[in-house]
Structure formats: structure tokens, C-alpha cells
Amino acid sequence: MKPTRRQTLALALGSAGFALPAHATPNGARDCKAPDPRWRAGIEGQRKADLGDGRYLNPVLAGDRPDPNVLKDGDDYYATFSSFQYYPGIPIWHSRDLVNWTPVTAALTRNIGIVWALDIAKHDGRYFIYIPALDLVDSARPVKTWVIHAADMRGPWSDPIDLHLDGFIDPGHAVGEDGKRYLFFNGGNCVRLSDDGLSADGEPKHVYSGWPIPEDWIIEGFALEGPKLLRKDGWFYMFSGQGGTAGPPTSHMVVVARSRSIQGPWENCPQNPIVRTESAGEPWWSRGHATPVQGPGGDWWLVYHGYENGYRTLGRQMLLEPIEWTADGWPRALGADLSRPLAKPKGAAAGPHGLALSGFAPDAFKTKFAFFSPRADGPDRAQLKSGTLRLAGQGSGPADASPLLFVAGDRSYEVTVEIEIDSGAQGGLLLFYNERLFCGLGLSEGRLHAYRLGQEERWPPGGPASTRRMYLRVRNHENIATFFYSTDGQRWSKERSFEIAGYNHNMADGFLSLRPALYAAGPGSVLFRTLTYRAGVEMSGAG
Incomplete structure (x- = not known):
């Protein structure tokens, strides 16, 4: 009898000295035959991804870190997340190695509504965060796009500026081959921005229709969202989420399209989706909403979120997966189902990680x-x-x-x-x-x-x-x-x-x-x- 993928993986990891973590079965029962994964204990015993031996075990940032968006800024990395109805909003975290993270500040203090997936950008030495928000008061304009900006990621951040781009979510900032700035949105829409990034310069238009999901896949919905743009080797790459961010464990996924021009046309990766939870037995459910980022040593990674099998209460947690670029110029994910420890990004020393949750500190x-x-x-x-x-x-x-x-x-x-x-x-x-x-x-x-x-x-x-x-x-x-x-x-x-x-x-x-x-x-x-x-x-x- 041919071994299952799980049995093959268990044999391979066992010979390498790894223990395969326990997964819940589709009905939620525990698999008692395999031990739980063992994270390193950090501050107050909190789980820590960095195992201290050159490897890490996901999540890299445990707890509710939905729709993570990462900016590489020289030797520094900054991550921020959807903050929904939590205020102060838009928490910002910092890292030097993509595995160890510490909090910096909360960028949004004014209540503008329910903040969804956003995007960080740096342009001409200034930082920008583009923010979609559901306004609970203004029924005429219920979904608005805002921007805040600062000279330093630690702030102070400006008051929110209304871009008057209504009805869109999940912005992704990009600079085209023409030197102009653009925002991409859910549904494959795009609009050009003014040179200062603080207003729209034209009307939004539809430029991409996503990847056709097979009819027999169990998903929450088509939900083309979360576009993150990367320019590399003469191509513009668009990494998007599809399938719905919750619902069935197999819902969310990461798809990629590319174009020679920011204007399109966009062609889909023949290996789409490059990341997807295929089975309810995997340790991470509904994996998606990815940002591609180059590591400190020049290698490439995806940062995205997922629900932990059996622990949806913790929210969507931040995951890190290595990728490689194939000979034909497409990204390929290398982390399988993220059940095992992986080699850390090279090129940066480990820094501090986490936050003490005890006490009432002034900040x-x-x-x-x-x-x-x-x-x-x-x-x-x-x-x-x-x-x-x-x-x-x-x-x-x-x-x-x-x-x-x-x-x-x-x-x-x-x-x-x-x-x-x-x-x-x-x-x-x-x-x-x-x-x-x-x-x-x-x-x-x-x-x-x-x-x-x-x-x-x-x-x-x-x-x-x-x-x-x-x-x-x-x-x-x-x-x-x-x-x-x-x-x-x-x-x-x-x-x-x-x-x-x-x-x-x-x-x-x-x-x-x-x-x-x-x-x-x-x-x-x-x-x-x-x-x-x-x-x-x-x-x-x-x-």
C-alpha cells in the first residue's frame, strides 16, 4: 500500500530528528499518536518561534495578527495588521530577522471605524499606511480608504486623510515603470495616486480577475483580495488571497500573477495556488493573505496568516514560509504544511522577541x-x-x-x-x-x-x-x-x-x-x- 503524504512526511522528519506535531482530525478530535509541537519558551513562558538552533517553528508571531503586511526598510522589517474595532489601532512591530519581533507603537488613535487589511509603504523617505475602514455612522459612504503618513515608523503619525476612494478594501501600494504611484484593491481594481500619495489621480479601473478556483474545492467564497505588489527582474508580481479568509479550513489560499507593466495584462502562475491548506488535518487552516519579502541574506519569504488547528479562538496568527524562484521566474513555496521546524532566514542575528503581558507599563x-x-x-x-x-x-x-x-x-x-x-x-x-x-x-x-x-x-x-x-x-x-x-x-x-x-x-x-x-x-x-x-x-x- 502506498504511504500517505502524512506517513511519508513523518518518516522523513523522524529520520531528521524532528517530531511531527499532533493535528486535529476533521471532527476536531485529537491525534494521540503524535506529540504536540514544542516551542521555545519566551517572556512569561509565552511560545517563541526561534528554537535557538538556527531553526524556527511557526507561528513567528502568535495570537491575533490578521492580514499581516510587512515592509523591508534597509536592515529593518516592520509588520502591521488589521485592527478592526480595537483602538488604539494599527499596531506596528519590528524585526531584523523575520522571526523575532517586538512592538513599536500603535499608529492610529482616532476612531475611523472598523479597520480592515491595510498596506505599509515607503516612498521618497516617508512612510505611508493605506487604510480601508467600515464607517459605522456614515451610511452614504460606509467603506472608505484613508491614509496616514510619518517621517518615522515610530511616529508621530498624521491624522487620517480621506482619499475619497469608496467601496474598496485591502489596498496594496506599488510604483509603476512610469514612476507613478498606484493602489491596488480587492476584486482586481487599481487606481493611480498623486505623486505625494495623499489623493487619487484618476478613477479606479478593473485590471485583474483572479485565478479560477476549481468548482469542487471547499472554500468560503471566491473573495479576490489582499493584493501585494513586488517588482523583480523586469516583472511586476501580484500576490493575492482567494477563497475566503475563514470558513472551512481549506478556504484561503495564495495566488500569484505577473505582468511586464503595472497596467497589465496579468498572467496567472501555472502552479497556483502556491500556498493552500489542503486538508483539515493540517496544523494551520485558511492560510493566505501573503506579503512577499526578501530576507536579510537575500533569500525570499512569504509572510501570511492562518488559524491554528483547534484554536480558532486565538485568531489568525502570523506565519513565515520560505520560497524560491524557479527557472521560469515564478515563486514556489517550500514550507509544506508548516508542521515542522524550518531553517531561519540567514544574514541577521536574532534579536529580542515578544512583549511582557503582565503589569501596567506607561507605554x-x-x-x-x-x-x-x-x-x-x-x-x-x-x-x-x-x-x-x-x-x-x-x-x-x-x-x-x-x-x-x-x-x-x-x-x-x-x-x-x-x-x-x-x-x-x-x-x-x-x-x-x-x-x-x-x-x-x-x-x-x-x-x-x-x-x-x-x-x-x-x-x-x-x-x-x-x-x-x-x-x-x-x-x-x-x-x-x-x-x-x-x-x-x-x-x-x-x-x-x-x-x-x-x-x-x-x-x-x-x-x-x-x-x-x-x-x-x-x-x-x-x-x-x-x-x-x-x-x-x-x-x-x-x-
Whole structure:
């Protein structure tokens, strides 16, 4: 009997000293015959891609990093991501080797709506970020394109400028053979920009129709989007996403087309798609939305996103795959299903990686925290002082409180915080997807509240509380969340546990992720102290 691709890969990797990671089967069950992949432990035990031996294991940036877009700027690399309803928005991260990343700033502070996939560019020594956003107020112009610019990636960034390009998403900046600047959009559309990049110079036109997906492939939809342009060896290459960014595990993919002119015509790569999840048994689902980038040693790579098999709650995570250029001038991906460690990019020393999630650092709103902000509210509600956070109340409970969140990228983790409520206020600790889907514990005068599926539990309800000061803890062990409380931070009581694997985009829409969150509701404010994050915890034990 001919061995399957998985069996062949297992034999090959075993002889090379690698362990094949466990994958979930299509029905979500665990494969108990293979060990879990072992990442290197970074800050606070958080998983780290760099294995320290010249190899890395995806993801290179764990947690919710959707629609990654990478700019090579000399020896530096900058990445940014869709920020949707999280503000401050447009987080920017920095790397020297494409594997180790650290946060720089958040480029967008003004609430312009729901920010989708964007693009970073550098032109004539200045940096630009082109931003599509869904405006929740302006029904006449619901989808707009904005641009911000700066002299330095660390900012300060300009106020958003309305390009008056409506109805498009996923911009990709390029400079043509004519020296003019262009923006490509979803659906294969393109428009020329003014020389300063701050306005359109003409009307958008359709230039590319995508790659014909076979009728029998299981996808979410055609969804031609995310064009990223590269000029190399006399060709313009357009890397696009197709198939839909979520839905079935086999939905998303990376397709490539090329042209001698920025104006087209565009021919499709005969090997399309060059990246695709072929089976629900693979470790990464819905792989797509790729940016091609040259490594520090001159080799070539794709940076894109994917859902981790069994962990959609973590959102779309940033993946790195090597590519080569074939003799006929097309890119070919080399990472297979990304289940095994791969050789790191050559030519740069490893730098620091990650971000401490514990504590309330003074720069937390530039690097860690973001509000879930469907409305125009944000950091003016928060005061960071002496290692504490005071958060002014808003709304009547978690659903309309615009909680403060951060990205967790580990399969298992524990978050602990001390809270103290003002009279009339309610505050607490949540795992929050959106205003309709969250779970957690809250404290108000005389009462402990328990929330599940976006509403307060009644069977059984939360119990009485005789204090305004309490410690709360959530332990998320592979999508089983257990909540605890304590009056002294030493002796813990287990409140209840929830199964949370369904708290994800396929169930609730919005392209978001399940994030640890702090909230303050009602009149007054809530003081938060001693926030701690610990990765890789097990589920056993009281607290």
C-alpha cells in the first residue's frame, strides 16, 4: 500500500530528528499518536518561534495578527495588521530577522471605524499606511480608504486623510515603470495616486480577475483580495488571497500573477495556488493573505496568516514560509504544511522577541492594550499610574463597557488581576470576543457576577460579595476556561468553567479573536492592580 503524504512526511522528519506535531482530525478530535509541537519558551513562558538552533517553528508571531503586511526598510522589517474595532489601532512591530519581533507603537488613535487589511509603504523617505475602514455612522459612504503618513515608523503619525476612494478594501501600494504611484484593491481594481500619495489621480479601473478556483474545492467564497505588489527582474508580481479568509479550513489560499507593466495584462502562475491548506488535518487552516519579502541574506519569504488547528479562538496568527524562484521566474513555496521546524532566514542575528503581558507599563497603550471600541471612546477613560490602571465606567455591564483587551497567543495561559470598585461601579475579568460573546467574572457592591455566552448567568447565578476589593483569575487550558476569585490573593475559590472553542469568527463573525479583557461599567471607576500573565499552565489545581 502506498504511504500517505502524512506517513511519508513523518518518516522523513523522524529520520531528521524532528517530531511531527499532533493535528486535529476533521471532527476536531485529537491525534494521540503524535506529540504536540514544542516551542521555545519566551517572556512569561509565552511560545517563541526561534528554537535557538538556527531553526524556527511557526507561528513567528502568535495570537491575533490578521492580514499581516510587512515592509523591508534597509536592515529593518516592520509588520502591521488589521485592527478592526480595537483602538488604539494599527499596531506596528519590528524585526531584523523575520522571526523575532517586538512592538513599536500603535499608529492610529482616532476612531475611523472598523479597520480592515491595510498596506505599509515607503516612498521618497516617508512612510505611508493605506487604510480601508467600515464607517459605522456614515451610511452614504460606509467603506472608505484613508491614509496616514510619518517621517518615522515610530511616529508621530498624521491624522487620517480621506482619499475619497469608496467601496474598496485591502489596498496594496506599488510604483509603476512610469514612476507613478498606484493602489491596488480587492476584486482586481487599481487606481493611480498623486505623486505625494495623499489623493487619487484618476478613477479606479478593473485590471485583474483572479485565478479560477476549481468548482469542487471547499472554500468560503471566491473573495479576490489582499493584493501585494513586488517588482523583480523586469516583472511586476501580484500576490493575492482567494477563497475566503475563514470558513472551512481549506478556504484561503495564495495566488500569484505577473505582468511586464503595472497596467497589465496579468498572467496567472501555472502552479497556483502556491500556498493552500489542503486538508483539515493540517496544523494551520485558511492560510493566505501573503506579503512577499526578501530576507536579510537575500533569500525570499512569504509572510501570511492562518488559524491554528483547534484554536480558532486565538485568531489568525502570523506565519513565515520560505520560497524560491524557479527557472521560469515564478515563486514556489517550500514550507509544506508548516508542521515542522524550518531553517531561519540567514544574514541577521536574532534579536529580542515578544512583549511582557503582565503589569501596567506607561507605554501600554502603544504596545499592549486596546479598547473594543465600536464607538469613539478610548484611552481618555484610562489612567496608568504607579503600576496601576484606573478605568472609568461606561455602560451597564461588559457588553457596552468597551472593555480593555490584550492579545494572548498561547494555547494555555493564566491571567490574574486585583480589582477595587468605586461605589456603584462594576468591574471584572473576561475572555471577550465581542459585545455579544464573552465570559468571565465581575464584581459590584454586594454581588459577584458570572457571564457566559455574552449574558449574565442565572442557573446558577453569581453569589453575594461583602467586599469592594477582590482578586480574579482565569485559567484557559486549551479552550477550557476556569474562573477563580479570592479575597486575599492566597486562598482561591473556583467559580465555574466554560468550554470556549466556539468563541470565534466562524460562530460570531467580525474577524476578531478571544482576548483577556478588563472592564469597568456603571458610575464611578475601577482600580486594577497586579496584573499577571503566565503561559502554558495546566488545568488542575484550585487556583
